[in-house]
Amino acid sequence: MTVHHDCDVLIVGSGAGGATTAAVLAEAGHHVLIVEEGPWVEQGSVVPFSLDQMDQQYRSGGVTVALGMPSIAYTEGRCAGGGTEVNSGLYWRPPEATLDSWRIKYRIKDFSTDDVLSICEEVESTLSVQKVPGEHTPASDILRRGADRLGWKNDEIPRWMTYRDGAGATEGHRQSMTRTYLPRALAAGARILCEHRLNKIVRSGRRAVSAELTDMTAATDGQNAVTISFRDVIVCGGAIQTPAILQRTGLRHRVGRTLAVHPTVKLAARFDDVVNTPDDVSVFQVKEFAPNISFGGSASHPGLVALALTDNWRDFGSAVTSWPELAIYYAAITSEGRGLVQVVPGVRDPLVTYRLTKRDRDLLGQGLGRLAMVMLEAGAKEVYPSFKGAPVVRDRADLAAMTTMFAVARASVMTVHLCSTAPMGDDDKRCATDSHGLVRGTDNVFVNDAALLPEAPGVNPQASVMAIAIRNARRYCADRAG
């Protein structure tokens, strides 16, 4: 039995791109249907950054990897609200210089920096973007203290959180998409089908006409087929799934060829006091070497501390019992490397690969060394870098040894910032879509998520994704009204 739905606009994915698109379109009177592969999980019902959260709200339980030398572990949200439900909530406007350079290099029309920044202002107000009114976590203070002692630029990054007056860092309420844009879209008449995976968009020439989905809640295989007819479809599945969906639809021009990420390397640092706050991350970032290298704090659940020590268990393992005194930090770089997302016929998930350049490798090594220096300055007793064969770093001499021993091929490299797999712009040699997300070679297939960003922005990307999605959604409404 096949269930059938109709709508004006089908939106695939309900993350930063999909939720904002749905709200703008539904409020403009379009009959919107959102399909989301993951479940709707209420904020606060799962412990943040836990394995349980990974089971419920991440794709593949959080174990996804871009193959390469080294391979890069990445994570994607897979739930109503997408990555916005599980992420650290650290808000950065896209840098003006980045927007200017994208406009010129990719020939993006009607892309004034002022317009994008004024949409950012709206987003900041809707998401209650603000700094922590009260106390910071010890892990935050460590990063600030270490950077201050070195005279390195650092700052508190505001988050999309609401707090009661004077509340501390751990008392915020995350203003993710299930709290903000999705309720707005639903109030304006949009519908959402969670746990529905879009498999394929069916085309007739330049027009997409329907979509084939699987209802993942259906008890048996024979009862889980769903089809949807629509006027237009907007794909917002995130930087890995969006190109896979397009390729399965036969749309390949510049699709999935230019995956961009912010690769990170990590370390764990042990202090004399309890510094671990398992359910939260540092809100400080060190920007002395930005945009090339930035430092920040990672989730530090005891399980994640064990994970950070795994590669050198014989030498580092005994530290695991002191996990309350340990916290995990990362050095992130802007990468010049690029990756591929490719569907393989007959296989459900796409093949993802990434190649770091020589400069990327060098930057990761420099980043890890400087991050370890911040930790020592902040008073760390021992630092455990995450690469195979790394020494325990207790002082500057160990640090020098560690820097010479570092080899990125032996490091645990990971990323949570993925973009640029269907870049937008009027330069059709570089771009998969036009300047407003319409996929080349089609009349009614749009992309409106992180895949559109022509390059990794060098800062946490969600604000860039949302601002561009709102811009394009408004343009869509204006075009369809005319």
Added chain:
Amino acid sequence: MSDSVTTQRVPSSVARFADGLLAVDLPRLPDSNRCDAVAFIERRIRVLPSITRFGVQAIAAGVHAAGVTLGHARVRRVVLKLPLPLLTEYPRLIRSLGYAYIWETWPDTDVDGGTVEGRAA
């Protein structure tokens, strides 16, 4: 192989390898904890993206077949030592998943797998 795996349904190649690896790495980890950790590892491997999953299962089957002929403990030692790019990722993945689960579920676990209950007994 430990009781925790032999008393279950027929274990997969991944489960056998994971159980043996954790038993050697964390000798004082109670059998029931190891059994839970192995079940978690199997669950996560089942939901890996297709291509990674095929790769892991192929390596697991090869390692298992070699173990049947040459002895599981011996093959495990070789796998841990051989610096072959894809092969080294296999025990690394199993350990990462297993350790993350163990310390998240029982954060008081000692580095050799000993637990508070074990210490008290």
